[in-house]
Amino acid sequence: MNWDLQLFLLFLWGLGIAVSLKKPLHPEQDTIFNNQNWNIWIGVAAATIYKTIIFFRLGVRWFSDDISNMLVAFLLIEVSFLIGILLFYHLLTKQRYAVLGFYLDHLGTRIVYGSRWMVGYFWVKNGFNYFLYSLVSEERLRRLTITKDNGGIIARLFESTWGTWSLWIPFFSEVILGPVIEEIVFRGFLYGPNRKKIGPAIAIIATSIIFALMHESGYVNHFVSGLLYAYLYERTQSLLPSILFHGLENYVSVVHNYSQIIPVWLVDTRSKSGWMMVVLVVLFAMLEGIYRWMLKKGYALNAPVSILKH
Secondary structure, rough: OOHHHHHHHHHHHHHHHHHHOOOOOOOOOOHHHHOOEEEEEHHHHHHHHHHHHHHHHHHHHHHHOOOHHHHHHHHHHHHHHHHHHHHHHHHHHHHOOHHHOOOOOHHHHHHHHHHHHHHHHHHHHHHHHHHHHHOHHHHHHOOOOEEOOHHHHHHHHHHHHHHHHHHHHHHHHHHHHHHHHHEEEEEEHHHHHHHHHHHHHHHHHHHHHHHHHHHOOOOHHHHHHHHHHHHHHEEEEEEEEHHHHHHHHHHHHHHHHHHHOOOEHHHHHHHHHHHHHHHHHHHHHHHHHHHHHHHOOOOOOOOOOOHHHO
């Protein structure tokens, strides 16, 4: 068993045991989390199964001669897993999907609210990259290139095997299917039970650690992203904003990885980071204005009364 799988299971099941033994805090009556009647073990079981699927999917790259067909098989497994967890959720909890966070009430306000945070996140990320690149001379940057990673390799594999049309398969898996499953499991199933026992702040951190350990690399980046997604779920009481922005972040990563047919000069990346920071500042100011206008018009982030009374 790989060390990252062991660490993931150790932390996940350790958190499950610790939280299940803890008495609930005084619940807030005006949130969907107080109306979620499932315990943490539903989330622990779902996260364990999903991590196992990911673990074997990654192993296929090294042990199979027919990688493209195997990845399609795992895509079908992930689709089946998504359908399965949604069915079991309804059967086990007897609750509507709206209690999990799937409802359209004031969706525009929730999306605009989340957009402000997402733009701010990208601004900080670009600013950090720009700062790092500014410490290195242009001559040295031109000697350092960003080479193609697994994303580009997989893209060329599908294209050479089945043609350009098949690129939608890994794209669908990483940009649409992955974010939906991960938000349901790590925010929807895990966050609520943790929040009831250890409070919002610690629950956000704990579920973000588990979310980061679920991935095979980039732990710090995924941990920070997990903090943002969990915070959006807490503030908007809806899974839709976190799913949307999770998919957006994956889309940026996929486009970056799959398009690197030739090396990309880091000096070009530095120049892009500079003007992107300006664009993001302008976009943030626009979203902030729209959000404040919505609040004045009476739009709110509270969950619908029909869900709270369910």
